[in-house]
Amino acid sequence: MQAVYGPVASWRLGISLGIDSICEMKVCSFDCIYCQCGRTTRRIAEREAFADPKTLKEELSRYPYISQVANIATFSGSGEPTLNQRLGQLIEVVRDCTELPVAVLTNSSLMDKQEVRKELAQADIVVAKLDAPNERLFQEIDQPHPDINFHFMLDGMKKFRQEFRKTYALQMMFVEQNKRYAEEMRAIAEEIQPNEVQINTPSRANKPKLSPSELGRVSEAFNRMNYISYYDSRKLRVKPFDKRETAQRRPE
Numbered sequence: 001m002q003a004v005y006g007p008v009a010s011w012r013l014g015i016s017l018g019i020d021s022i023c024e025m026k027v028c029s030f031d032c033i034y035c036q037c038g039r040t041t042r043r044i045a046e047r048e049a050f051a052d053p054k055t056l057k058e059e060l061s062r063y064p065y066i067s068q069v070a071n072i073a074t075f076s077g078s079g080e081p082t083l084n085q086r087l088g089q090l091i092e093v094v095r096d097c098t099e100l101p102v103a104v105l106t107n108s109s110l111m112d113k114q115e116v117r118k119e120l121a122q123a124d125i126v127v128a129k130l131d132a133p134n135e136r137l138f139q140e141i142d143q144p145h146p147d148i149n150f151h152f153m154l155d156g157m158k159k160f161r162q163e164f165r166k167t168y169a170l171q172m173m174f175v176e177q178n179k180r181y182a183e184e185m186r187a188i189a190e191e192i193q194p195n196e197v198q199i200n201t202p203s204r205a206n207k208p209k210l211s212p213s214e215l216g217r218v219s220e221a222f223n224r225m226n227y228i229s230y231y232d233s234r235k236l237r238v239k240p241f242d243k244r245e246t247a248q249r250r251p252e
């Protein structure tokens with residue numbers, strides 16, 4: 001798999017050049033019940049060397065006009081970006097090779113590690129996942145690796161807010177299991193103090209999603225916060241450079 005894919009239309013970030021720091025379908029510390037990439041084949045909690053900076057540089061050199069086509073480069077793709085111990089170097093490569101601001105989508109599982117927070121802080125925007133208000137729902141929805149601790153993860157998310165003054169968003173995926181817990185989720189969000197809360201529901205055809213009225217009821221709990229909801233957002237369309245590479249990470 002290539003490290004560069006897309007560009008893709010993101011309801012939160014606009015036209016986004018995808019950067020995959022894992023390039024192996026699918027390595028993650030979670031196995032979320034709604035994951036658009038299918039089941040996790042390697043569920044790990046320790047960082048390893050995945051995509052390397054030299055290869056990423058070579059791939060980016062094939063798209064010299066990318067800064068005119070996309071408005072952001074986003075680390076996402078075939079697994080959890082922070083599992084790559086070279087994430088910081090990869091962010092540097094994107095900065096050297098493009099004029100795009102850099103976003104990282106993370107599942108938050110390694111944010112209790114100082115070196116991970118330090119590397120995430122190299123980005124302009126960090127979007128961190130929070131799907132559950134308690135351990136029970138965390139296990140049920142995100143199915144984490146046994147070494148991932150819900151409370152350590154929340155501590156890491158709060159610490160990151162103290163260290164990172166750029167744009168920090170929380171992304172919450174609402175499904176049947178957590179739709180009645182919006183108040184509890186808001187209370188945790190208020191402790192973390194993100195710049196924005198992104199209220200999402202699975203958008204791929206093969207995953208059960210909440211209806212607009214169900215997600216509307218969830219959103220009401222966040223009225224006091226700056227939030228954006230999936231159904232209220234503008235949907236963009238964009239043609240990827242390589243359909244196959246993109247479809248692997250973003251199936252219709």
Ligand code: SF4
Binds near residue numbers: 028029034037040080
């Ligand atoms: S954290 Fe992301 S990549 Fe990992 S299983 Fe969940 S949705 Fe899929």
